[in-house]
Amino acid sequence: MKIDVLTLFPNMFSGVFNESILGKANDKGIVNLNTINFRDFANNKHNTVDDYPYGGGAGMVLKPEPIFSAVENLITEGETNTKIVLMCPQGKKFDQKKAEELSKAQHLIFICGHYEGYDERIREHLVTDEISIGDYILTGGEIPAMVVIDSVVRLLPGVLGNETSVVSDSFSSGLLEYPQYTRPASFRGLDVPDVLLSGHHKNIDEWRLKESIRRTLERRPELFEKMKLSKEQLKYINELKDQSTKE
Incomplete structure (x- = not known):
């Protein structure tokens, strides 16, 4: 499985992706874990990824262009089993059934937002799944993405030393x-x-x-x-x- 995480703070994942079960799975080649700073895909000289919402209101909204460009850059021609996951408080609450579903994908792309929210066109025309890990507020989507990735990767064959551990959890x-x-x-x-x-x-x-x-x-x-x-x-x-x- 290949897992790509679009984030403005890729360093947050360095410890999580290199330690314990995730680190071992990555080292074994069972999963390929990557982080991408989608600011690199901004189409302006200041690398701006957010802007004020149309109609007014508090906070900033993530622009569609950098997210669309980053996702399109990650998907290779002919991919058929890819999930593009938006970490979002409006998403469906994450559970074991969803983890099992995602573990069957070949390529997972996680989008981690900050600020006030996402441009709606990202939600409507790019992502395949919206996921929330609970009814509370966090600074961004990075920690929720770590939770989901950990839950999914441990289900992959060969990741855990004792395969019965997955069944009895x-x-x-x-x-x-x-x-x-x-x-x-x-x-x-x-x-x-x-x-x-x-x-x-x-x-x-x-x-x-x-x-x-x-x-x-x-x-x-x-x-x-x-x-x-x-x-x-x-x-x-x-x-x-x-x-x-x-x-």
Whole structure:
């Protein structure tokens, strides 16, 4: 996969792209991570990328010319599986399903804005996806782009040492992840559940599923609304609800 980020602050990405999982994926050639300062594509002597909004109002708006030119420069002839992603508070809220969708693309181009907003022609005639990472205000689109890129790259084959990690992560199955433990089995009088020490894999799997359901029910019950639940999952949910009522 090739990932290009259009930003006015490319140095913000140097640490993120060169460390941990992203750095290793880049070194292995699984992903090609690049930053492009779209100020280099401004068509005026002052390299201006923003201007006052027509009709008046506060703040500055990113001009269409530098963004269009930068994107067109990045797309090679014959590309068919490219996503142009606008990081924007008006976009669809990012989730694991969207990460999985983006991970199937061959080329991702992220547009990180600043100032008051984008010229609407960028939104309407250039981008394929608009994404928000939450209902709060940030200085620009750089940090949200880092979040999305990290979430997408870790899904690519060969990036994680243990491929099952992707499957068992919170939200991959729709449920929050079950509790995890490691050695020592007893720490300050706090013991690991016996079932995890039993070596009985069927019982362990059943315990983990129940605990995932319990944790989701307690912390993020709205996630169940997006899931197609199995009979087994419905059974455990009802058992936990009955247990909670009795308590």
